[in-house]
Amino acid sequence: MKVKPLYADDLWWDIFQMPENKKPLSLRGNGAFALSGELIGEYPTFMENWKNYEEQDFEKVWTSVFNKIEEEIASFISQNPSADRYMPQATNMRGDVSLTYLIALLHNHKEHKVVELIQEAQKSNKRCGMSKWIGDEEIDGYSFVLKYANSML
16 A cells, blocks of 8 residues: 655646646546655565455455554544644655655655755755656756755755
């Protein structure tokens, strides 16, 4: 299960100059240019071939999984009662500064921190993983975020 604040994709699409991606809420989440959510839980169900289970076992397995999900959602909400103040992990799986983290910082008016993090990443030749071609030039998402953050200072 992954989470991200509702504002994250809207702000990202403004920064990445793709306002046409602001689709109905029901179509958001994991699109090609949507930000990745933060993994807060994984819920394995049938560890073996599901055909090895008896019919009555299915209800037990699903009830257990859904109870665990409900518990983890309640815990997450109690630890993060405000989507506006929620801060995702600072780095992604590759160890780069997470775009979702940068967007959360921008949302919380921490533009100076965003500029500092991106400049440090760019000095190390790090890229965010999303880029856009404008003419003959490929522009990394960090450059878009940096330009936006500087415009807000």
